[in-house]
Amino acid sequence: MMKNGLGAVAGPADPAVAGAVGSAVHVRGLRVRRGGTEILHGLDLDLRPGSITGLLGPSGCGKTTLMRVLVGVQRYDGEVRVLGERPGTPAVRGRIGYVTQAAAVYKDLTARQNLRYFAALAGARARDIDEALDTVGLTGLADRRVSTFSGGETGRVSLACALVAGPELLVLDEPTVGLDPLTREGLWATFRELADAGATLLISSHVMDEAFHCDRVLLMRSGRFLAYTTASELLERTGADTLDAAFLDVVRRAGRTEQGEGQ
Template sequence: MSERTGEPAIRAKGVRVSRGGREVLHGLDLEVAAGSVIGLMGPSGCGKTTLMRSIVGVQRIDSGELTVLGRSPSDPAVRHEIGYVTQAVSVYGDLSVRANAAYFAALQGSSRADADEAIATVGLADLADRPVDRLSGGQASRASLACALVGLPRLLVLDEPTVGLDPVTREDIWTHLRSLAEQGVTLLVSSHVMDEAARCDSVLLMREGDLLAHLTPAELLERAGTTNAEDAFLTLIREGGER
């Protein structure tokens, strides 16, 4: 287990990826510590989703080495240890939250009790029997998250889990994510909301298919000489463009 050996949860060396015949990741090197919350940030189109897809094993890599939980991401043994929540709500609208989570549990070989635990983790226990179609947008996002949590993956990759959510629900989701990290889960979370960087243990900053920096929120502010995460982000992205 990577938590015990201190082995990074994710390690990339010279990872290159092309999409539609064009290289979109240009030789990424990175290491992500197990049991931490890592923010993945950068302007639209910089390659965040492509990197996440590579990490969860659904994106072909041209060259370089990528290991996730000590194995190749395409290794079936590692697949069930990874949860991936895309931007689209990926649950069945006509099924209840519980039926959705139970379905994911069945696919994973997990129990109904695991499904109920995941529902409780995202704070939907009271709404477990309601069809997802009759939930609010934020509740439906949390239902998606619950399905990814079934069986408690060791790595959870979340593509903008708080997009379009109100501040209270965002706060709620971050509380759940932090408690998962405390249980040893590694979380890679993409976001466009710069103040969410402050909630992460460290932040991967990308620009045009390159990794500009991997630093703590405090280092991010210090390096940019500001107290505002949004300004720090802009400064570092612009600096990156001038290199």
């Protein structure tokens, strides 16, 4: 398992639930190549059921690639289990929600019609459509065609479509980008409710401060995990005033460790 800049390891959040059986996500030695280049360099990870994990790191570090592996649309080498199964297998496909950066909704339908469609696909697992619309703040726009929505509103329809399917694992690629602070706070409250009800959430973000909403954060850089910790622990250990400064500190320490190992 890889050492990070804080002297900890990117691995089990809680030894009591570590391993393929107890983890919602279990990853060992994950490697991914895209376009002939290795993008992820041997990742280890366990996510506890009912937890929120923030996946934080600069653009291009491999966040989306990791998410693609978990939802079963990316080839990989190594061991990966999601909800106890191999990614992409029929046994888990309907139990995982994935919201990409590009909204995947039907623009010629209204928001409500989109949700009805995704609820129908989810069958017995489906949640209440009005509640999902309310959660993302779209009740007032529910019966307008999505083609008339702003980018942020369209993104919220996409999120509501994932929510309405009642997923056990929710993988969200930058769900709060372009949203106003009020909607953002409301969404984080919803994410917490989902986790409290037993769902596991992995949420990527560029915004370091969103780490305060997460149970744990994974700091990622250049296809490697630098730390798997909490926001407050990160501040405490680095002595930094802000999470941005703490992240830079971790990056510098990791660089020094690599240099030291290379000598």
